[in-house]
Every structure is written in structure tokens, then in C-alpha cells.
Amino acid sequence: MVTEIFFKEFHTPNNGIFLRIKDSLIKTRSKFQEIWVVETEGFGKMLLLDGKVMLTEEDxxxxxxxxxxxxxxxxxxxxxxxxxxxxxxxxxxxxxxxxxxxxxxxxxxxxxxxxxxxxxxxxxxxxxxxxxxxxxxxxxxxxxxxxxxxxxxxxxxxxxxxxxxxxxxxxxxxxxxxxxxxxxxxxxxxxxxxxxxxxxxxxxxxxxxxxxxxxxxxxxxxxxxxxxxxxxxxxxxxxxxxxxxxxxxxxxxxxxxxxxxxxxxxxxxxxxxx
Amino acid sequence: MVTEIFFKEFHTPNNGIFLRIKDSLIKTRSKFQEIWVVETEGFGKMLLLDGKVMLTEEDxxxxxxxxxxxxxxxxxxxxxxxxxxxxxxxxxxxxxxxxxxxxxxxxxxxxxxxxxxxxxxxxxxxxxxxxxxxxxxxxxxxxxxxxxxxxxxxxxxxxxxxxxxxxxxxxxxxxxxxxxxxxxxxxxxxxxxxxxxxxxxxxxxxxxxxxxxxxxxxxxxxxxxxxxxxxxxxxxxxxxxxxxxxxxxxxxxxxxxxxxxxxxxxxxxxxxxx
The missing domain is CATH 3.40.50.150 (Vaccinia Virus protein VP39)
Known part of the structure; x- marks a missing residue:
């Protein structure tokens, strides 16, 4: 069975992207922001800062x-x-x-x-x-x-x-x-x-x-x-x-x-x- | 209050895009495919053939x-x-x-x-x-x-x-x-x-x-x-x-x-x- 957890980012209040998530690897907070690394299905590991996609290994x-x-x-x-x-x-x-x-x-x-x-x-x-x-x-x-x-x-x-x-x-x-x-x-x-x-x-x-x-x-x-x-x-x-x-x-x-x-x-x- | 209906298209089984929908304008079926025109929030009218985005007025x-x-x-x-x-x-x-x-x-x-x-x-x-x-x-x-x-x-x-x-x-x-x-x-x-x-x-x-x-x-x-x-x-x-x-x-x-x-x-x- 396929994981049904999706990360969703709104690019505007009306649209955005979603990515299937396999696992959460680390979720922490620095003095400046929330830092979250998740393992996606298809895009490899993904770095999120304050909930926004910074990078995925794939692109x-x-x-x-x-x-x-x-x-x-x-x-x-x-x-x-x-x-x-x-x-x-x-x-x-x-x-x-x-x-x-x-x-x-x-x-x-x-x-x-x-x-x-x-x-x-x-x-x-x-x-x-x-x-x-x-x-x-x-x-x-x-x-x-x-x-x-x-x-x-x-x-x-x-x-x-x-x-x-x-x-x-x-x-x-x-x-x-x-x-x-x-x-x-x-x-x-x-x-x-x-x-x-x-x-x-x-x-x-x-x-x-x-x-x-x-x-x-x-x-x-x-x-x-x-x-x-x-x-x-x-x-x-x-x-x-x-x-x-x-x-x-x-x-x-x-x-x-x-x-x-x-x-x-x-x-x-x-x-x-x- | 903002409409909470979203159109979702999977680009792969693991990811895709979503768009906020204001209205459905026509949904019909030809000999070849399903034809659906919806009014989106932000991208104008959108043409879907068999559920796939063909075009939006905005892009x-x-x-x-x-x-x-x-x-x-x-x-x-x-x-x-x-x-x-x-x-x-x-x-x-x-x-x-x-x-x-x-x-x-x-x-x-x-x-x-x-x-x-x-x-x-x-x-x-x-x-x-x-x-x-x-x-x-x-x-x-x-x-x-x-x-x-x-x-x-x-x-x-x-x-x-x-x-x-x-x-x-x-x-x-x-x-x-x-x-x-x-x-x-x-x-x-x-x-x-x-x-x-x-x-x-x-x-x-x-x-x-x-x-x-x-x-x-x-x-x-x-x-x-x-x-x-x-x-x-x-x-x-x-x-x-x-x-x-x-x-x-x-x-x-x-x-x-x-x-x-x-x-x-x-x-x-x-x-x-x-």
C-alpha cells in the first residue's frame, strides 16, 4: 500500500503543489526558522524552511x-x-x-x-x-x-x-x-x-x-x-x-x-x- | 469566505498541482473524451480533457x-x-x-x-x-x-x-x-x-x-x-x-x-x- 501523506505548498492562496511523503527525518527549530527534512516519493530528500520548499535532491x-x-x-x-x-x-x-x-x-x-x-x-x-x-x-x-x-x-x-x-x-x-x-x-x-x-x-x-x-x-x-x-x-x-x-x-x-x-x-x- | 474546492492533477503517482475552483461551467462527453471547463481562482477559465489540464487563460x-x-x-x-x-x-x-x-x-x-x-x-x-x-x-x-x-x-x-x-x-x-x-x-x-x-x-x-x-x-x-x-x-x-x-x-x-x-x-x- 502506498503512503497517503502529502506535503502541500501553496504558491498563492489559490494554488500550489503536493508531494507524497515517505518519512520525516528531522524537524527542528533554529533561532531563525523551522528546519524540516522529509523523504519524498520521487523527489528524494527535501529541505523545508518555515514550511517552504528550499530544495529536493531530484531538482x-x-x-x-x-x-x-x-x-x-x-x-x-x-x-x-x-x-x-x-x-x-x-x-x-x-x-x-x-x-x-x-x-x-x-x-x-x-x-x-x-x-x-x-x-x-x-x-x-x-x-x-x-x-x-x-x-x-x-x-x-x-x-x-x-x-x-x-x-x-x-x-x-x-x-x-x-x-x-x-x-x-x-x-x-x-x-x-x-x-x-x-x-x-x-x-x-x-x-x-x-x-x-x-x-x-x-x-x-x-x-x-x-x-x-x-x-x-x-x-x-x-x-x-x-x-x-x-x-x-x-x-x-x-x-x-x-x-x-x-x-x-x-x-x-x-x-x-x-x-x-x-x-x-x-x-x-x-x-x-x- | 473563500471557496474550498480544489482541482488536483497528479503529474506522477506521487506529486502534482492543485488549483482553487470557483465554478464548473460545462462538463460533457464527446465521442473521444470528457470535456470540462471550470472557472479557477487566479488562473481564469481552465479546459480539462479527461481530467488533465489542457490550458488556463492565465498561462x-x-x-x-x-x-x-x-x-x-x-x-x-x-x-x-x-x-x-x-x-x-x-x-x-x-x-x-x-x-x-x-x-x-x-x-x-x-x-x-x-x-x-x-x-x-x-x-x-x-x-x-x-x-x-x-x-x-x-x-x-x-x-x-x-x-x-x-x-x-x-x-x-x-x-x-x-x-x-x-x-x-x-x-x-x-x-x-x-x-x-x-x-x-x-x-x-x-x-x-x-x-x-x-x-x-x-x-x-x-x-x-x-x-x-x-x-x-x-x-x-x-x-x-x-x-x-x-x-x-x-x-x-x-x-x-x-x-x-x-x-x-x-x-x-x-x-x-x-x-x-x-x-x-x-x-x-x-x-x-x-
Whole structure:
């Protein structure tokens, strides 16, 4: 007989997804949030923060490849990368495919890292690499206090723009981030769903456009995320384009020739191009 | 108080989506299938065939733009287009943006057309265009009996590859289709989800590759469809590439510079390229 326990996530008050659950592996609470790892049927283990899907083993590669490779493939190897958030280790794992000189991870919630090390070794195993430095703390504070020009790339792998993560989407943060970047550098952030969070993306693009010369929102399909998902890239010196300078392997979803434009309605609205 | 009726579609036996339902507008049965139109909260009216989501007013543009524009933008205007299936009218609506000389729709289920005319005028309104000819019948039979070189493009807007739609994915059908195409022409078909139906796509690509010179599977995110969705294009003379020859407007999702490669794992498996 098949287990009839379903996890349900509402993406809006009117719709969402459901996944069959085999087992609950750990349910705990940190200073910041509820952390829950469940075993699903079909999607492997799943990490939930405050009841929201952060990742499943089956489709996490899509998010992690797409937040890192389009930008990092524009930089020469030996880059120094700052990752804000990303306590599960998936983003660091992908960054390491670029042969960076160093990866600094600033995660606010130490318990996310501990839980990931135990239940998601295929992601958090990346933390064992000697080039990886982990700092437990507030990403906004870290960026404001870091010394100038220390990083070639900043990857903002945050939760939704609410609560502590909200400050990671502010003009103030982007200005501080720019100060600690080298001349040939970029920032990239997860930027919610253009289907459900259009107004948020419109604002984000306007803000970034006022600070950076090249700004681009690009999309990917993450099956357990709400509708179409997006990432936003910004740089003063490196235009995001295809084909990229270097090939990265192995990847499962990311393809060097994949286009990186978002849905046309967002592009139109913000940049007035057609 | 908010309606607590939810439509639930299982994308696999273990997961799926749910949508809040406001009302049932028509539920009927044709010779071929159950046809149900419901009013959702948030996604507008939704067409269900045998309980599966065919379209919602909110996201149908993604599917219909993506099945038509990448291929048709490679042809000069005045093309003659054959649409197999597509009884809701959405594909024909998008084809008309290319100023075709003619659009022939072959739909097996007359009741789908009737229901769409009544409940989905923003799609089925396209059937009023004088260049559109509607034939009620079996698409496979039509293609086998049609005269040679009558069409510049065939768009296969079918249901899942089971039951009557299965024959639309056969080698026999593709060979017959090739015979009724002009020299500068292509076929394009909806081709399921590379996330859930990988083996199906691998087979499809192998089959098409044995008949056509240029074959490409490309993806889009349709929020109410299972995971990532895909389309497969095949031609002997026209390589699918970006940027396309002509601009099409207005579109909401399709962008002339969007990349058209599928997820890398499929490309690798079938073509052995990296």
C-alpha cells in the first residue's frame, strides 16, 4: 500500500503543489526558522524552511547550476567568490566547478549548515573543500564591513524577500556589495518568479539598473518551485551573454548555448525594448 | 469566505498541482473524451480533457507562443500552415501573427472546438479569420491522404502520446508528414516534459533525427503543466537558431533572443555533444 501523506505548498492562496511523503527525518527549530527534512516519493530528500520548499535532491541541480554558471563562466578561473546564504552547500558545489581561488560562504543560520551536512552530503560535502571558508553571520553586515575589492563575484542564494532576507534586496545592500567587488565582477541573486512576483522583479531591475551598467533577469524551470523561476545578474563590466567564455562540466541542466532572456513582458516593461 | 474546492492533477503517482475552483461551467462527453471547463481562482477559465489540464487563460500564451514562433519566424510570410489538434484555437491565433496565406486545422473532436468557441473566445476567436480552414477528422489520416508539398509548416498541438494521439508520434506519421511539406519547411510538436518523460523524448529525438537533418528539443515553463515542458522541431532545410529571421508581435513570453536548447542531459544523451 502506498503512503497517503502529502506535503502541500501553496504558491498563492489559490494554488500550489503536493508531494507524497515517505518519512520525516528531522524537524527542528533554529533561532531563525523551522528546519524540516522529509523523504519524498520521487523527489528524494527535501529541505523545508518555515514550511517552504528550499530544495529536493531530484531538482536542486537546476537552481544551483543556473544561479552560478551563467555569471561565473564569464570570469577567468582563480576568482574569489562570496556566497550569501546557501547554507545547504549546493551553490558552493557549483562554484567549485569554476576552479575558484576561494569561496566565502556567509550563512546566518548555522543549523541549516549542520542539518545539510548530515542529510544532504551531495550538496554540503562541498564545504569540505579547502578553498571554502564558512562564516556564520548576517550577510548584509558582512558586506558592509568587508574590505574593498575583495571579491570577483557575489552570489546571493537567499530565501524569499521577507524577514531577514529582505535587506539582501535593498539599494543600500547593492551599493555596499559594489564596493567590495573588483573591477571585472558581477553580482547575481535569486529573484523569485516572474509569473507570480512580477512587480517585485520590475522594482529589482529598476534598482539594479541605477547601480550597474548591465542588468539581466533570466529564467529556469525548477519543478518544485512556484511556476517559472528567475535570477538577476548585474555588472558594470561584463555583459551577460551567450555563448559564454568557458565551458563548465559536468552540468545536467545548464547548457552553454541556452538563452538567458526572461519572459518578454518583463523585459518590455522595465527596459522598454521589444 | 473563500471557496474550498480544489482541482488536483497528479503529474506522477506521487506529486502534482492543485488549483482553487470557483465554478464548473460545462462538463460533457464527446465521442473521444470528457470535456470540462471550470472557472479557477487566479488562473481564469481552465479546459480539462479527461481530467488533465489542457490550458488556463492565465498561462496558455506560453505554450501557444512557444509551439509556433520559434519555427514560424524562420519562414517568409504567406506560408501555408497545417495545425493538427489544437481545437481550442490558441495555436491558430499565434500562427496568424505570421501573416500566413492559409491555416488548416485538423481536429478530431468537434466538441472541443464548439466548447472553446463558447468559453474561450480569446483563443477560438481565431477560427473566424477567413484564412483559417477547419477540418474535423483524424490528423494521421489527413496527412497520409493530403497531396504532396502542400504545406510549409506542420504544428502538432496534440494531447499526451496515448490513445488516438499516439500515432502522431510515430515514424510512419513523420514520413507521411515529410511528403506533404515544401522544400523550405519544418514540423514542430509538443513533446512532453524532459523532467518526467525523458525516455519518451530520447526516442522521439532519435526517430526524428533519422528522418530530418536538423532536430532540436527546446523548453518552456508552463506553470500549470508538469515541471519543464518541451517542444521538438525538425527540418531538412531550416536550422532552428537564434536570433530568428523575423520579429513577431505582440508576444508576452516568447522573446526573439531566447535560447532554444533543451536541458543539457537530454542533448548529451541523444546527440553525444557537450
Amino acid at each position: 536542486e541541480h537546476i537552481y544551483h547550476e543556473m544561479i552560478t554558471h551563467p555569471g561565473l563562466s564569464l570570469l577567468p578561473e582563480g576568482m574569489r567568490v562570496l556566497v550569501i546564504g546557501g547554507g545547504d552547500g549546493g551553490t558552493v558545489r557549483e562554484v567549485l566547478k569554476h576552479n575558484p581561488a576561494s569561496v566565502t560562504l556567509v550563512e546566518i543560520d548555522e543549523l541549516v549548515i549542520e542539518v545539510s551536512k548530515k542529510f544532504f552530503p551531495s550538496l554540503a560535502g562541498s564545504f569540505n573543500d579547502p578553498r571554502v571558508k564558512i562564516i556564520i553571520g548576517d550577510g548584509v553586515k558582512f558586506v558592509k564591513e568587508a574590505k574593498d575589492s575583495g571579491f570577483d563575484a557575489i552570489v546571493i542564494d537567499s530565501t524569499d524577500p521577507e524577514g531577514p532576507a529582505l535587506a539582501l534586496f535593498s539599494m543600500e545592500f547593492y551599493r555596499a556589495a559594489k564596493k567590495i567587488l573588483t573591477q571585472n565582477s558581477f553580482i547575481v541573486t535569486q529573484s523569485e518568479s516572474p509569473f507570480y512576483n512580477k512587480q517585485f522583479i520590475v522594482e529589482l531591475l529598476k534598482n539594479l539598473k541605477s547601480e550597474f551598467r548591465y542588468v539581466k533577469n533570466y529564467i529556469a524551470s525548477v519543478p518544485t518551485y512556484p511556476a517559472i523561476w528567475s535570477f538577476t545578474y548585474a555588472s558594470d563590466s561584463l555583459e551577460l551573454d551567450v555563448p559564454p567564455k568557458r565551458k563548465i562540466s559536468p552540468t545536467k541542466y545548464y547548457h552553454p548555448n541556452m538563452g538567458l532572456d526572461t519572459t518578454k513582458e518583463i523585459v518590455d516593461e522595465v527596459f522598454g525594448c521589444s | 496558455e500564451h506560453i505554450y501557444h507562443e512557444m509551439i509556433t514562433h520559434p519555427g514560424l519566424s524562420l519562414l517568409p510570410e504567406g506560408m501555408r500552415v497545417l495545425v493538427i489538434g489544437g481545437g481550442d484555437g490558441g495555436t491558430v491565433r499565434e500562427v496568424l501573427k505570421h501573416n500566413p496565406a492559409s491555416v488548416t486545422l485538423v481536429e478530431i473532436d468537434e466538441l472541443v472546438i464548439e466548447v472553446s468557441k463558447k468559453f474561450f473566445p480569446s483563443l477560438a476567436g481565431s477560427f473566424n479569420d477567413p484564412r483559417v480552414k477547419i477540418i474535423i477528422g483524424d490528423g494521421v489520416k489527413f496527412v497520409k491522404e493530403a497531396k504532396d508539398s502542400g504545406f510549409d509548416a506542420i504544428v502538432i498541438d496534440s494531447t499526451d502520446p496515448e490513445g488516438p494521439a499516439l500515432a502522431l508520434f510515430s515514424m510512419e506519421f513523420y514520413r507521411a508528414a515529410k511528403k506533404i511539406l515544401t522544400q523550405n519547411s519544418f514540423i514542430v510538436t509538443q513533446s512532453e516534459s524532459p523532467f518526467y518523460n525523458k525516455q519518451f523524448i530520447v526516442e522521439l529525438l532519435k526517430n526524428l533525427k533519422s528522418e530530418f537533418r536538423y532536430v532540436k528539443n527546446y523548453i518552456a515553463s508552463v506553470p500549470t503543466y508538469p515541471a519543464i515542458w518541451s517542444f521538438t522541431y525538425a527540418s531538412d532545410s531550416l536550422e532552428l537558431d537564434v536570433p530568428p529571421k523575423r520579429k513577431i508581435s505582440p508576444t508576452k513570453y516568447y522573446h526573439p533572443n531566447m535560447g532554444l536548447d533543451t536541458t543539457k542531459e537530454i542533448v548529451d544523451e541523444v546527440f553525444g555533444c557537450s
